[in-house]
Amino acid sequence: xxxxxxxxxxxxPSLEVEDAEEAIYNQDLTDMADLLVKMLKESEEKSNEV
Amino acid sequence: MFCYNCGCLLSEHDFCTACGADVxxxxxxxxxxxxxxxxxxxxxxxxxxxxxxxxLRQSLKFNKNNIEARNLLGLVYFETGExxxxxxxxxxxxxxxxxxxxxxxxxxxxxxxSSRLDALNQTIKKYNQAxxxxxxxxxxxxxxxxxxxxxxxxxxxxxxxxxxxxYMDSEEWERAERELHKCIDIDRNNTQTLRYLxxxxxxxVPDETAHQPAKRKKDESVRYQSDxxxxxxxxxxxxxxxxxASTLINLGLGVIIGLAATYFLMVPAAQxxxxxxxxxxxxxxxxxxxxxxxxxxxxxxxxEKLTGQNEDLNQELENIVGADGTLHxxxxxxxxxxxxxxxxDVQATAENLETIAQSVNIEExxxxxxxxxxxxxxAIGPDLSQTYYTEGNDAFNKGDFTAAIENLTKAVYYDExxxxxxxxxxxxxxxxxxxxxxxxxxDKVIELFPGTTVARxxxxxxxxxxxxx
Numbered sequence: 324x325x326x327x328x329x330x331x332x333x334x335x336p337s338l339e340v341e342d343a344e345e346a347i348y349n350q351d352l353t354d355m356a357d358l359l360v361k362m363l364k365e366s367e368e369k370s371n372e373v
Numbered sequence: 374m375f376c377y378n379c380g381c382l383l384s385e386h387d388f389c390t391a392c393g394a395d396v397x398x399x400x401x402x403x404x405x406x407x408x409x410x411x412x413x414x415x416x417x418x419x420x421x422x423x424x425x426x427x428x429l430r431q432s433l434k435f436n437k438n439n440i441e442a443r444n445l446l447g448l449v450y451f452e453t454g455e456x457x458x459x460x461x462x463x464x465x466x467x468x469x470x471x472x473x474x475x476x477x478x479x480x481x482x483x484x485x486x487s488s489r490l491d492a493l494n495q496t497i498k499k500y501n502q503a504x505x506x507x508x509x510x511x512x513x514x515x516x517x518x519x520x521x522x523x524x525x526x527x528x529x530x531x532x533x534x535x536x537x538x539x540y541m542d543s544e545e546w547e548r549a550e551r552e553l554h555k556c557i558d559i560d561r562n563n564t565q566t567l568r569y570l571x572x573x574x575x576x577x578v579p580d581e582t583a584h585q586p587a588k589r590k591k592d593e594s595v596r597y598q599s600d601x602x603x604x605x606x607x608x609x610x611x612x613x614x615x616x617x618a619s620t621l622i623n624l625g626l627g628v629i630i631g632l633a634a635t636y637f638l639m640v641p642a643a644q645x646x647x648x649x650x651x652x653x654x655x656x657x658x659x660x661x662x663x664x665x666x667x668x669x670x671x672x673x674x675x676x677e678k679l680t681g682q683n684e685d686l687n688q689e690l691e692n693i694v695g696a697d698g699t700l701h702x703x704x705x706x707x708x709x710x711x712x713x714x715x716x717x718d719v720q721a722t723a724e725n726l727e728t729i730a731q732s733v734n735i736e737e738x739x740x741x742x743x744x745x746x747x748x749x750x751x752a753i754g755p756d757l758s759q760t761y762y763t764e765g766n767d768a769f770n771k772g773d774f775t776a777a778i779e780n781l782t783k784a785v786y787y788d789e790x791x792x793x794x795x796x797x798x799x800x801x802x803x804x805x806x807x808x809x810x811x812x813x814x815x816d817k818v819i820e821l822f823p824g825t826t827v828a829r830x831x832x833x834x835x836x837x838x839x840x841x842x
Contacts, residue, residue, distance in 0.1 A: 327542040338457035354437040
């Protein structure tokens with residue numbers, strides 16, 4: 324049986340057009356490729372140090 | 374695919390042919406991103422929008438520069454009514470690839486129609502307001518608000534879901550089902566929608582296994598669905614056998630029912646018709662009566678106006694005609710004539726004649742009246758004119774030009790042949806700086822008394838006033 328109160332908690336206010344700019348700025352755009360490149364650079368730096 | 378290190382185009386090798394960087398893992402990441410994009414595209418193609426969103430987001434987690442995946446994600450968001458999320462994805466996409474990007478077209482299309490964008494924003498605001506109403510337990514207001522939202526943007530899945538939830542809460546299962554089916558039409562595989570729908574369907578179809586009699590009943594009938602209605606047709610129904618007597622009784626009953634229906638349905642209708650007719654007649658008579666009342670009021674107002682005019686005219690007539698019916702003016706003229714004949718009193722006669730001239734227009738009076746009036750005027754005119762001339766001349770010499778003009782005007786009035794009076798009047802106008810009258814009077818002197826000394830003098834003064842003429 325569905326509990327109305329519990330289900331209602333799953334609904335969140337939708338972003339308004341005025342908030343779009345903030346939403347875009349706050350979006351985390353780091354992807355796996357970035358992480359890979361970062362890891363490769365770090366390992367390269369470590370090998371250079373050694 | 375380009376090298377992450379130097380940006381060169383990568384070949385089939387696992388290293389960059391330009392800088393030698395190892396790109397094997399990088400290539401795998403790109404492949405995974407593309408795989409998720411393909412999956413997302415497939416899901417979007419069969420309207421599994423929730424699944425498409427999940428896949429496309431995964432694709433972007435592997436490769437944020439997967440522009441196709443990002444644009445498609447925006448499109449899927451837009452389809453589910455999430456306008457801001459869609460715009461965000463397209464804006465990021467455009468920033469990542471400013472040229473030859475379909476996101477640019479999407480953004481332009483949305484921004485060029487400002488009213489559409491405004492309406493979409495309004496739907497979001499209203500949806501948020503509905504959510505607030507739900508939190509405040511004002512569910513009726515929330516339902517109204519959500520209906521408005523969906524009339525503006527019928528693809529807003531979350532609004533459909535919330536409305537369905539509200540219907541479910543108020544146990545309006547059919548309505549909830551309808552809303553959820555609308556959600557399914559937009560997004561076929563939304564878990565939340567499917568969960569709600571399952572609940573609603575459970576409520577709409579009772580658990581038949583739990584009730585044996587109900588099952589038996591089902592066996593005895595044929596159930597099928599037509600649009601939204603479930604039609605149950607009983608199978609083992611037998612037509613009862615009928616005898617001749619029962620047929621006659623039924624026939625008789627039918628006739629009685631028919632007559633009763635006629636009496637109870639037609640008679641009141643006929644009565645109502647008659648009542649309506651009489652009501653119409655009453656209304657018509659009432660209207661006519663009103664029109665007549667208005668006409669009477671108009672006529673009364675007219676009578677009142679005419680009575681007033683009549684009284685005014687009577688008053689006017691009384692002023693003209695004396696109490697004994699004699700005209701005042703005639704009376705006054707006779708009095709003036711009598712006064713002159715008895716006493717030769719020029720001054721009193723002049724006053725009487727002036728009074729007469731003020732009260733009537735001499736030209737409009739009878740011939741006899743005019744004749745007597747002119748005779749009296751001719752009799753007293755020269756003397757009176759001379760008197761007024763003397764007075765006017767004195768006033769002129771004293772510098773009182775207003776009095777001079779007044780007396781000299783009378784002198785000319787009583788004797789038009791009094792050239793000196795006319796000339797002196799012109800001089801008085803001249804000295805009083807009334808150029809217009811001065812010129813006119815000089816002209817009159819020149820015209821009436823040509824060749825005389827006064828005419829020459831008048832000409833000289835006139836030339837002084839307007840030498841050009």
